[in-house]
Amino acid sequence: MATDNLLESLKRCIERGKVNCKSPHPPDMKGQDGADELTRKALDTGIPPQDVLSNALVLGMQHVGERFRNKEIFVPDVLMSAKAMSAAMEHLKPFFKSDALKHRGTIVMGTVLGDLHDIGKKIVSMVIEGAGWEVVDLGTDVSPEKFLTAVDQHPGCVIGLSALLTTTMINMETTIRHVKGKHPGIKIIVGGAPVTQEFANKIGADGYSPDPQGAVEFLNTRCLQN
Amino acid sequence: MGDPLARETEVFYPAFSELTINRLLLEKVLGYRAGGTPEVISRLIDEILPEVPSRTSVQCGFSILPIGAVSVSRETFTCDGVQFTTGPIIAKQLRASTTLALFVATIGSQVEQWARDLIDSGDAVKGYIADAAASEAVEQAADWLEKKVTERVRDRGWKLTNRYSPGYCDWSVAEQHKLFSLLPERFCGVELTPSSLMLPIKSVSGVIGLGPEVKRDPTVCSICDMKDCFRRQEEPAAT
Ligand code: B12
Numbered sequence: 001m002a003t004d005n006l007l008e009s010l011k012r013c014i015e016r017g018k019v020n021c022k023s024p025h026p027p028d029m030k031g032q033d034g035a036d037e038l039t040r041k042a043l044d045t046g047i048p049p050q051d052v053l054s055n056a057l058v059l060g061m062q063h064v065g066e067r068f069r070n071k072e073i074f075v076p077d078v079l080m081s082a083k084a085m086s087a088a089m090e091h092l093k094p095f096f097k098s099d100a101l102k103h104r105g106t107i108v109m110g111t112v113l114g115d116l117h118d119i120g121k122k123i124v125s126m127v128i129e130g131a132g133w134e135v136v137d138l139g140t141d142v143s144p145e146k147f148l149t150a151v152d153q154h155p156g157c158v159i160g161l162s163a164l165l166t167t168t169m170i171n172m173e174t175t176i177r178h179v180k181g182k183h184p185g186i187k188i189i190v191g192g193a194p195v196t197q198e199f200a201n202k203i204g205a206d207g208y209s210p211d212p213q214g215a216v217e218f219l220n221t222r223c224l225q226n
Numbered sequence: 227m228g229d230p231l232a233r234e235t236e237v238f239y240p241a242f243s244e245l246t247i248n249r250l251l252l253e254k255v256l257g258y259r260a261g262g263t264p265e266v267i268s269r270l271i272d273e274i275l276p277e278v279p280s281r282t283s284v285q286c287g288f289s290i291l292p293i294g295a296v297s298v299s300r301e302t303f304t305c306d307g308v309q310f311t312t313g314p315i316i317a318k319q320l321r322a323s324t325t326l327a328l329f330v331a332t333i334g335s336q337v338e339q340w341a342r343d344l345i346d347s348g349d350a351v352k353g354y355i356a357d358a359a360a361s362e363a364v365e366q367a368a369d370w371l372e373k374k375v376t377e378r379v380r381d382r383g384w385k386l387t388n389r390y391s392p393g394y395c396d397w398s399v400a401e402q403h404k405l406f407s408l409l410p411e412r413f414c415g416v417e418l419t420p421s422s423l424m425l426p427i428k429s430v431s432g433v434i435g436l437g438p439e440v441k442r443d444p445t446v447c448s449i450c451d452m453k454d455c456f457r458r459q460e461e462p463a464a465t
Binding site: 017024025027071075076077079080082083086113114116122123126165166167168171 | 256257258264265266267270341342345348350351353354355357393398399400419420421422423425427
């Protein structure tokens, strides 16, 4: 298969959530190679890992994020694609380790203090990972101090805050003040069901998005370091 | 049945089979239009649903306040001396109430934990579906409870408003603390954190207006600004 064809097929596997040859989904791709096999093939054919990542995987995931935003597909579909993405990423891991491949940057994600909601943040994290960023997930009920420690461990990172209730959403402000007090230049994006652009502006967040794709766009336009 | 001058509190433990969660409903909850669900998702729903009942312990209960302990004004209502600020939208719906029922419903924390484990072990699709099933189950537990309240007050000639929850319209979630202060400790096994989060997470709380003059509002969705909500009922065509 020519390079372009291979990458195009791989991108399609991500878009359609085709994990590997054995996975029965989607029915019209039954028996065909999935993201797993095609990534291996691409690398074995000598396509540079960076091309595999940028010209197939990331493009595929971007399309998925856009279709989700337009309500053409829904969370389970996004998660199917994320699964295909992570099967592909397994093959790229060694290149990240050896520095042959670099993440576009790092985002530290967490649900703020007092809130235990996890799923929304995890979905955003998967899509962000699919865009070639490294995600450090601090989990839920994360204190401002913990965020600060994470920033010290990941210099130059971006922070993503999630909350699902208006009563916990206010802890975003505390967190932003705490972290920016020490790292004024750090970029912080907020999200979660009750959060609005207006609220984000008010508490001094740098970004807000109601959906994962908006987070990716924020990262790629406002947070790239090189 | 019951003494309207005394507080009437009751907790129920309905079997999961009392709820009606099926594949079609869940597909809708997940966002799909009829016939538009990918085959794999339908299959996963079929795999998950049978696993849900053994992981739930449904508990729901109401506390109907004595007549005279409740008053409703333009933007607030008061129960046993505790004043709630709901804003005008909810207060208007409660206005004609003779008294109010406070309620809580939960399905326990096991499905939620299971969903998290599935996601953490790499099976995010299944985990998400399980989590959505749990959310739907707790809503249905509250629906089930409404029927119990209906039965309880029918002989008095009372009807019910829709149920209203702190955190909707202009009613602040922070008022959960007031609501729980009027209920027995750990009512239905649910506790409230200082940040107004109910534990288990798959729980709902709220209030229902009761009385001969109250009405269910079929257009209640039109007062809410969650335009994309799958629960949104179509508004009757303007005349
Ligand atoms: C399902 C649901 C429930 C379920 C389950 C809740 C759960 N979390 O497990 C049940 C029925 C139990 C429930 C209960 C309640 N709920 Co509720 N619930 C919802 C509903 C309909 C969907 C939430 C959900 O699971 N969405 C799916 C996930 C994947 O989406 P998400 O978490 O929002 O994440 C997405 C985005 O927000 C974004 N995102 C998330 N994090 C981040 C972070 C960053 C950095 C970025 C960029 C983006 C981002 O991307 C994600 C993927 O698209 C929302 C309304 C809505 N449509 O959002 C209300 C909602 C969250 N609930 C609300 C309320 C008020 C309640 C109750 C307090 C009501 C009550 N008194 O009983 C309780 C509280 C429960 C508790 N434990 O304390 C309010 C919260 C707002 C507020 N006023 O505080 C909402 C917003 C509804 C409303 N009024 O508009 N609820």
